[in-house]
Amino acid sequence: MAYRETEKMRQRKALAREKIINCTYECVAEGGFRSARITRIAGLAEVATGTIYRHFESREDLFAEVFQLATQKEVDKVAEALNTSGDAAARLEAALRQFAGRALRGPVMAWSLLAEPVDPKVEEERLAYRKAYASLFEKTIREGITEGCFPDQNAQQSSTCLVGAIAESLVGPLSLTQPNRENEDNDPLVDAIIRFCMQGLTGTRR
Amino acid sequence: MAYRETEKMRQRKALAREKIINCTYECVAEGGFRSARITRIAGLAEVATGTIYRHFESREDLFAEVFQLATQKEVDKVAEALNTSGDAAARLEAALRQFAGRALRGPVMAWSLLAEPVDPKVEEERLAYRKAYASLFEKTIREGITEGCFPDQNAQQSSTCLVGAIAESLVGPLSLTQPNRENEDNDPLVDAIIRFCMQGLTGTRR
DNA sequence: ACAAAGAATGAATAATGATTCACTACTTAT
DNA sequence: ATAAGTAGTGAATCATTATTCATTCTTTGT
Known part of the structure; x- marks a missing residue:
């Protein structure tokens, strides 16, 4: 040999x-x-x-691996934000901000991870990705219900609405067609989204 | 001749x-x-x-035309629901129910219209479609603000969140994996979504 | 230096699917 | 009936890309 x-x-x-x-x-x-x-x-x-x-093995496999990698990064960031101190509402808000901020900084990647249909293997990964988010949010919503800062509700359904509202606002076609405003101040946009989401959860104006 | x-x-x-x-x-x-x-x-x-x-002319053109046709049907239904009597909140709720109900009855079509990326020509149509919805919802939200049943808010942003929350819940990948429960009672699902959306708008538990 | 094994190459292949176009069939007016 | 014009046909073409594989290049152990 x-x-x-x-x-x-x-x-x-x-x-x-x-x-x-x-x-x-x-x-x-x-x-x-x-x-x-x-x-x-x-x-x-x-x-x-x-x-x-x-x-x-194939293009699909390569993509699936890249998807996983990108995904892990995003989910970790959100999980991290959920682990800060404060009540469930505050932690959730921080996480939503993290989510929104990252998506705005990399809109194409965000779109690819959230919405772009690719092929079955990537779609499978995306499912796991969404589930990961849903689970994270859901868990915190439940904690919030226990803590008393959220009213009783279908936590799973609410978390889905959260992801949807954010995704639509950030990577929907309306936002992608607009010129890519690199260093523009997106805070008002994020604030409006967060307000809607938090109200949706709490049923409380703040 | x-x-x-x-x-x-x-x-x-x-x-x-x-x-x-x-x-x-x-x-x-x-x-x-x-x-x-x-x-x-x-x-x-x-x-x-x-x-x-x-x-x-081409596949794209055919698709664009079919998209328009399908779209018109949907938007008309929602517009119709928005024209019933009642305050802005009641009308909007009726419209959201209409939207959700139709999407649940034709999930693939709903997904195609709302989310499936196809080609530039169809994408252009989708833009118009989303704008049509956004404008309808937005207008009603504004009316609601004037009427006093919604607090002051970014109406455009809120309408985007509405569409996102519903779309994600109904035609998002998570909902598509679940077995297609044809004639199951989807009312609880729709109720949960509507509640989240109406709370998001009003900031009021009901 | 040599040979064995693996790694890298990239032109050729294969698969998919929209689109074309030479031809046939049908409609109409005279 | 005939001729002119239009519609319909579908096999062949074209375009696009992922994937293969015969060949060349590198690395390693003796």
Whole structure:
């Protein structure tokens, strides 16, 4: 036996793999999954198209992995915001702000994760993604009901409404057509959304 | 001049055109625009694929027209509900119920109209569709503010949240995975959504 | 230096599906 | 009946891209 995979090679391969993932991420952030061509990704990563298939079973699989990666980042941020101190309402509000803020900073990625239909494998991941959000929100809503800061309600349904209201406001076609106002002050927009959401939960004007 | 289009022919053509539109509608209601193949549509309509191109410039154009048709139906229903008697809150609630009820009865079509990304021409139509809803809701919210049954708020933003909350709950990926409960009683679901939405608008528990 | 094994390459292939167009069939007016 | 014009046909074409695989290049152990 002349050649045996060595540590050095393992690392080099891992690096190439990572580079492909990063370049895919970049492509997706630019124009979504559907417009991310294998040739473009290969070009960015400075490898041949065939090489991508050495590291990933298929385009779908590559996308599913990139989706998971991107997703994890987002969900972690929201979970983090939910772990701050304060009552359930305050924590939820912080989380919604986190969600909205990140989506506004990367609208194409947000759209890809929330709404863009891609293929069954990615769709499966998206399901998990939405469920992760729903569960996080739902749990906090329940805590809020126990704490007494939210009235009794269908926590699961409410969390779905939350995600929907935010997603629609932030990545709906109306917001995407408007010129990409990079460093514009989006606080009033976020404030209006948050107000609607918190009122929807609490039934209390503030 | 030997042949000149006669009334009879005009009607026959119009009929064929209409049949194509109806069959396209059927395909879309089944699986959305993306999976509606020209061949399938032609098959259903009992014409050759080429015939479709005698009546429509392109697939995109055909879809845009079908979208418009479907859209008009939906918006009209909501507008109708908004024209009943009662205060703004009552009328809006009736409209939301109409919206939700129709979406539940035709979830794939609702998804196609609200969320499925297709192509630029259809996307343009969707924009008009969303604007139509937004304007209807927005107008009523404004009336409600004047009437005093809603507190002052960003009416446009609130209407977007309304659409989002409903869409997510009814046609979002989470709801689509659940078994298609044909004739199940969806009232509790709709009630929960409506409650969230009305609270979001009024900031009042009821 | 050599050979074995694996990795990378990218042109060729394959699959999908919209669209075209040369042709046939039908309608109409004379 | 005939000719001119229009509608309908559907197999062939074209366009787009993911994927393959025969070949070339690298790495490793002896």
